[in-house]
Amino acid sequence: EALDEGEAFNIIDYSDAVSRFAERPVIKNSERIAQARAYIKSLRANGGTNIHDALVEALNQTPTPQMLPLTIFLTDGVPTSGETRESAIRSSVVAANKHKRRIFSFGVGFDVNAPLLTSVANATRATATFVFPKEDVETKVSQVFRRLSGPVLADPQLATLDAKGAAATHRPRRTGP
Numbered sequence: 001e002a003l004d005e006g007e008a009f010n011i012i013d014y015s016d017a018v019s020r021f022a023e024r025p026v027i028k029n030s031e032r033i034a035q036a037r038a039y040i041k042s043l044r045a046n047g048g049t050n051i052h053d054a055l056v057e058a059l060n061q062t063p064t065p066q067m068l069p070l071t072i073f074l075t076d077g078v079p080t081s082g083e084t085r086e087s088a089i090r091s092s093v094v095a096a097n098k099h100k101r102r103i104f105s106f107g108v109g110f111d112v113n114a115p116l117l118t119s120v121a122n123a124t125r126a127t128a129t130f131v132f133p134k135e136d137v138e139t140k141v142s143q144v145f146r147r148l149s150g151p152v153l154a155d156p157q158l159a160t161l162d163a164k165g166a167a168a169t170h171r172p173r174r175t176g177p
Contacts, residue, residue: 002145008064014054015047048081
């Protein structure tokens with residue numbers, strides 16, 4: 001709901017296996033939202049928690065041109081299916097992140113691996129958020145969306161140029177009043 005019309009999204013759900021709403025991200029419009037709601041309504045909790053494969057699937061999604069590639073990753077458990085070793089999951093995230101996607105992780109409840117979620121978020125230049133019992137998940141997700149709304153610098157770079165416009169190789173210093 002926090003996405004603007006024309007923004008891209010996908011839904012990747014996971015238990016023992018990983019499934020997705022669409023093959024690749026789709027553009028938000030009223031028809032896609034209705035389809036996404038029906039997809040979510042059809043989901044049933046079963047099986048384990050395959051965090052590794054869910055993250056790799058999210059990272060393998062081809063980004064939509066001219067849009068910052070982000071993932072909102074929610075979990076209410078620790079890895080119990082597929083690769084469960086924290087170090088291997090972290091390494092896989094770094095290796096698979098060829099699109100420089102940012103993963104904003106949300107741990108819901110007390111049964112989450114907070115160090116894993118925090119390290120995945122940090123490694124992808126994002127943040128980790130934890131939602132405790134009796135807190136509203138939607139409120140916490142909305143807070144992150146609000147922080148991301150508006151202009152966002154994806155990969156800022158700073159260059160120092162000399163008076164002729166060429167890259168300066170010396171340390172910059174103030175030369176005037």
